[in-house]
Amino acid sequence: MKLLVAEDQSMLRDAMCQLLLMEEDVEKIYQANNGQEAIDLLQEKEIDVAILDIEMPQKTGLDVLEWVRAHQLAVKIVIVTTFKRLGYFQRAVKSGVDAYVLKDRSISDLMSTIHTVLSGGKEYSPELMETILTHENPLSHQEQKVLELIALGKTSKEIAQQLFLSDGTVRNYTTSIFNKINANNRVEAINIAQENGWI
Template identity: 35%
Template sequence: MTSIRLLLADDQDLVRGGLAALLSLEPDLEVVAQVGRGDEVLDAVRLHRPDIALIDIEMPGADGIEVTRQVTSALLGCRCLIVTTFGRPGYLRRAMEAGASGFVVKDTPAERLAQMVRQVASGQHVVDPQLAADSLAGGIDPLTDRERDVLRAAAAGGSIRAIAESVHLSPGTVRNHLSSAIGKTNSQNRYEAAREAQYRGWI
């Protein structure tokens, strides 16, 4: 029997180790590499040549959606399956747009996760059904790239001038983007808009 080679990318050692232990119990699955940072994934894929990378979203170095884009763009024959605590509809949509072959939450039973890995290895796409329904109900992300940049900076706090410096825009342009984002998220201020966008997985 040919094993499906897996790479696990998660910044929580306990979670990553637990996943490795559970998946390694399956006779046709082999964990060939583990990394704890997003910016280590692409090099690990090049080195170990896994068939599937199981990728968390929130990691230091680079988030899982950007990592998925990097891996799929590199055309190394590795499919990406997002396995995350953050089952937000906006994350699902962005992950699939980045080239992910699947999206599941971490409380998925081990047997079901193993089956999803096999489905992805066979070329199928797998998505948590409830999350898919929530994504359709949540609508399309209305924010522009610049509005997302500004909201990310706003989420960290700071003045308009500080936000402007961090995103290399003028204070007036930042105010315009924030005003637009506040309207699109039906929020009262920039902090509320940033929280809403984070909750929906838009940033």
């Protein structure tokens, strides 16, 4: 099989590639140190499985995944990350990721994941599944709507008009949102809610 490993930390990438090359069914490994390089290689080479980090320069692993799906390439995508962020995971699943696993696993575990996706299966880290099940959205339906409009750059006055509420009620909802998710301002509230998949 031919693999692509995209990881911006070169020591980690080199170590991963050396260990993967010791596996008898790994024929060739292409390396990329950012998401754009990964896309360039995917356009030029025949690759069976792309192993992607999420946070990389130029393009993230999620950007690469979305690019692959938009261009309907047959390549299987395995995201390997240190981040247990719910928003990342949900975006990956929505884009049809084949596997989403955490970095603290052995190469034999990773090979087992690669074989799973090549045979048409999916694999998601159990820790992430647990996070999803225990990470309930603390916002009410109305608070969610208010925060979604805040994320669109609307002012309190505009939100009040759109939701048929008073300006004071919108401000109360905004304060309640900040308290519930421990945010100090609008930008922080939007980031926290998006990371957790609450909006």
